[in-house]
Amino acid sequence: EAQVTQNPRYLITVTGKKLTVTCSQNMNHEYMSWYRQDPGLGLRQIYYSMNVEVTDKGDVPEGYKVSRKEKRNFPLILESPSPNQTSLYFCASNHRGGFRNSPLHFGNGTRLTVT
Amino acid sequence: GENVEQHPSTLSVQEGDSAVIKCTYSDSASNYFPWYKQELGKGPQLIIDIRSNVGEKKDQRIAVTLNKTAKHFSLHITETQPEDSAVYFCAASKAKTSYDKVIFGPGTSLSVIP
Numbered sequence: 198e199a200q201v202t203q204n205p206r207y208l209i210t211v212t213g214k215k216l217t218v219t220c221s222q223n224m225n226h227e228y229m230s231w232y233r234q235d236p237g238l239g240l241r242q243i244y245y246s247m248n249v250e251v252t253d254k255g256d257v258p259e260g261y262k263v264s265r266k267e268k269r270n271f272p273l274i275l276e277s278p279s280p281n282q283t284s285l286y287f288c289a290s291n292h293r294g295g296f297r298n299s300p301l302h303f304g305n306g307t308r309l310t311v312t
Numbered sequence: 313g314e315n316v317e318q319h320p321s322t323l324s325v326q327e328g329d330s331a332v333i334k335c336t337y338s339d340s341a342s343n344y345f346p347w348y349k350q351e352l353g354k355g356p357q358l359i360i361d362i363r364s365n366v367g368e369k370k371d372q373r374i375a376v377t378l379n380k381t382a383k384h385f386s387l388h389i390t391e392t393q394p395e396d397s398a399v400y401f402c403a404a405s406k407a408k409t410s411y412d413k414v415i416f417g418p419g420t421s422l423s424v425i426p
Contacts, residue, residue, distance in 0.1 A: 201355070239316075239416040240356070242414075
């Protein structure tokens, strides 16, 4: 089954304790990205990756890091989490090629609480 | 940059009635407008999309209309059912061969009352 898998689904942590949220896709998609969803703000892009070893900042990258060492994996790293990073996070991927890029496929989300 | 507004933020309808969600965008170069449905505990999923060379598109009970001149597009759901209850996001992008950024609206929480 084609899917984007995020782990963990729920995470409660304390300020300053480094954490990683994993994301993996099995569709051989070139493009992957991370979004955060906050009430009234919709989905805002944190980072994206066009392909292996190619990453770039989205709209709200402060406090986050990413890496793309393999095509299927795109982990999100919070080196020193703060309470304002409490949010619902989504990983997404799609195929890029030609004019008609494929729709974004989203994971089921990771709800992060930083106390 | 592109900005997408979406109204209403919440919408309640009786089962069987129609629901309409409206979005506006700011960048006249945007040419691809997808709609995503997010059910509770899940990620958004594409339900319909429209490109700028088309004014209307239908898929069973859902339809999307696009007015390029006014820079607005709408989602119409007819004969609503309880399973239509979800959060709906509109989005806009400039689809091209290189990276195209998808900008999402803030979302509409739709409740269909049985």
